[in-house]
Amino acid sequence: MPKVAKVKDKWKSKKWIDVLAPQVIGNIVVAKIPVNEDASPVGRTVPISLYSIFKENPEYNNIKLILQIVKVEGERAETIIKRIEYAREIYRSMIRRGSSLVEWISTHETNDGYKVRLHVAAFTPERINWSKMKEMRRAMEEKLLEMVPNMTYDQLTNSLLTNKLLDEITNSVKKIYPVKNVILVKMKLLTPLVKERAVEAAY
Numbered sequence: 001m002p003k004v005a006k007v008k009d010k011w012k013s014k015k016w017i018d019v020l021a022p023q024v025i026g027n028i029v030v031a032k033i034p035v036n037e038d039a040s041p042v043g044r045t046v047p048i049s050l051y052s053i054f055k056e057n058p059e060y061n062n063i064k065l066i067l068q069i070v071k072v073e074g075e076r077a078e079t080i081i082k083r084i085e086y087a088r089e090i091y092r093s094m095i096r097r098g099s100s101l102v103e104w105i106s107t108h109e110t111n112d113g114y115k116v117r118l119h120v121a122a123f124t125p126e127r128i129n130w131s132k133m134k135e136m137r138r139a140m141e142e143k144l145l146e147m148v149p150n151m152t153y154d155q156l157t158n159s160l161l162t163n164k165l166l167d168e169i170t171n172s173v174k175k176i177y178p179v180k181n182v183i184l185v186k187m188k189l190l191t192p193l194v195k196e197r198a199v200e201a202a203y
Contacts, residue, residue, distance in 0.1 A: 104140040114153035
């Protein structure tokens with residue numbers, strides 16, 4: 001009778017480790033991921049919602065964070081914020097007929113050497129002309145050029161997640177034309193830390 005080869009259970013060779021949020025957002029456990037004991041999880045990315053950290057505000061469900069593992073000690077993985085993204089379907093629903101969307105996308109470097117790309121959007125209550133939109137974009141650019149190079153990367157991410165930077169931009173563009181709101185559409189860290197690999201997480 002032929003021998004039947006044993007099927008190796010891959011899950012038995014894995015262990016689960018805790019993924020920690022960066023210090024800037026509390027350093028709490030936000031997910032658990034399976035890893036092979038002979039392979040490092042450094043470089044993996046883990047998606048979470050901001051609401052999973054700060055549950056007091058339901059609007060935080062609209063903000064997704066992509067965390068990247070940069071260091072592992074024992075069964076705990078430290079991360080950095082790789083991206084911040086506003087929910088695409090909510091963002092699109094905010095664009096109303098009879099109003100204007102003013103966007104600005106630019107690349108900046110923090111004072112500790114992290115290069116980031118920022119995509120900011122402002123929504124006006126009614127349609128405005130091209131010259132007003134151009135002035136508002138210039139105001140966005142000037143405020144970002146004024147503030148971002150004077151921040152560390154941690155200070156920048158904290159300022160974005162607490163809306164402090166967006167409040168500054170709002171105050172600048174409102175001098176040109178009233179706005180309903182200003183949001184961060186996306187922040188992406190461009191400085192390569194480690195090779196990115198996606199991973200499924202258990203929450």
